[in-house]
Amino acid sequence: MENILRDASLAPEGIKKINWVKAHMPIASILEKRFEEEKPFLGLKITMSIHLEAKTARTAILLKTGGADVYATGCNPLSTQDDVAAGLATYGVHVFAWHGATAEEYHDHLIAALSCKPDIIIDDGGDLTQILCDERPDLAENLIGGNEETTTGVHRLKARAAENRLPFPMICVNDAQMKYLFDNRYGTGQSVWDGIMRTTNLIVAGKNVVIAGYGWCGKGAAMRAKGMGAKVIVCEIDPIKAVEAAMDGFEVMKMADAALVGDLFITITGCRDVITMEHILTMREGAMMCNAGHFDVEISVAEMRKRAAEVYEARRNIEAFKFENGKTVYLLAEGRLVNLAAGDGHPAEIMDTSFALQVLSAEYLAKNAGKLKKGVYEVPPEIDAAVAEMKLSSMGIEIDKLTDEQYRYIHSSNG
Numbered sequence: 001m002e003n004i005l006r007d008a009s010l011a012p013e014g015i016k017k018i019n020w021v022k023a024h025m026p027i028a029s030i031l032e033k034r035f036e037e038e039k040p041f042l043g044l045k046i047t048m049s050i051h052l053e054a055k056t057a058r059t060a061i062l063l064k065t066g067g068a069d070v071y072a073t074g075c076n077p078l079s080t081q082d083d084v085a086a087g088l089a090t091y092g093v094h095v096f097a098w099h100g101a102t103a104e105e106y107h108d109h110l111i112a113a114l115s116c117k118p119d120i121i122i123d124d125g126g127d128l129t130q131i132l133c134d135e136r137p138d139l140a141e142n143l144i145g146g147n148e149e150t151t152t153g154v155h156r157l158k159a160r161a162a163e164n165r166l167p168f169p170m171i172c173v174n175d176a177q178m179k180y181l182f183d184n185r186y187g188t189g190q191s192v193w194d195g196i197m198r199t200t201n202l203i204v205a206g207k208n209v210v211i212a213g214y215g216w217c218g219k220g221a222a223m224r225a226k227g228m229g230a231k232v233i234v235c236e237i238d239p240i241k242a243v244e245a246a247m248d249g250f251e252v253m254k255m256a257d258a259a260l261v262g263d264l265f266i267t268i269t270g271c272r273d274v275i276t277m278e279h280i281l282t283m284r285e286g287a288m289m290c291n292a293g294h295f296d297v298e299i300s301v302a303e304m305r306k307r308a309a310e311v312y313e314a315r316r317n318i319e320a321f322k323f324e325n326g327k328t329v330y331l332l333a334e335g336r337l338v339n340l341a342a343g344d345g346h347p348a349e350i351m352d353t354s355f356a357l358q359v360l361s362a363e364y365l366a367k368n369a370g371k372l373k374k375g376v377y378e379v380p381p382e383i384d385a386a387v388a389e390m391k392l393s394s395m396g397i398e399i400d401k402l403t404d405e406q407y408r409y410i411h412s413s414n415g
């Protein structure tokens, strides 16, 4: 099947981006050496639907080195980088994606990437899984199983499994400790601010920053906002997380109250209708909004478009909405993931860890082909631990080991 690319001539720029991250993904380099020899994916087709930027491309190449025939597509219409997609295709990976895909094109690209009838899928957000389960089960004929990268995708998977509508095994990579403790917290904490700062070119210090959602991603964004001198307000519906936010030193309040005082709003909840028109109409003149949750449903963007007297581009990736009450508010990156739609995603060293979990979980699926029942699985703890060991060694950190006596002591009931 032919690649679907916006412009193949962009490949040289994409290859530069891939080489740059390659130099900053040491765990991938360790795995590459082993995969060159062992070829754990020989004869297997792997379909990936992940934000198609340089770290994802590096991972697709790693899977190919391991013997897989790799089919790559995006998982969000605005996060695909056309130069990276073109560059990746030169490595012999089949690529089906372009930036700014319409909803229909996006769907077609996913179907194209699944048309090989993959043995393994690597999903981010759950769209590949949904197609294989609900629309095109014929394309799941060869499927051993798959992995899910993100919080939203894991929620969807667990809901599907509870309804007995998941006919194959899926590993929840998001729930590994080496994923959420670092990617969700430090990755999102940095990449969200990178996206906001490069898009707005405005100061963070002194602003009232409202963060909706105090999961691992929200915690990261709030921590970094505080570090840059913002006055941080957290909105959260889970009482335990709300207490945590308060004890971490943040103001905690309802969105209706935060809307009155916020200068910049970031939604990271995984839910919908977090900021609605009711909130928006009470916001300060010039308030800015963006989203870092997987789907573009956290801010009522469609309603904003309907109700605005005027909508115009204020700056690249920033739209101004002027309402009849005379106020203008701003929306970044169309309400899609600001760190990917208006940035390059998480730092390379972070994705190195997350994608090591992906690749090793895919290897686990390959080794256990036919042995795993349908349903959701955790990343095997030995994989989590192995990634932590490789991360420490790549950081040049050595840690103590338990002596035999210490081991016996902490595993004994006698104290």
Ligand code: ADE
Pocket (backbone or CB within 6 Å): 050, 051, 052, 053, 055, 056, 124, 149, 150, 187, 191, 340, 344, 345, 346, 351
């Ligand atoms: N780059 C590739 N996938 C990503 C993700 N899920 N989050 C942030 N950056 C990424």
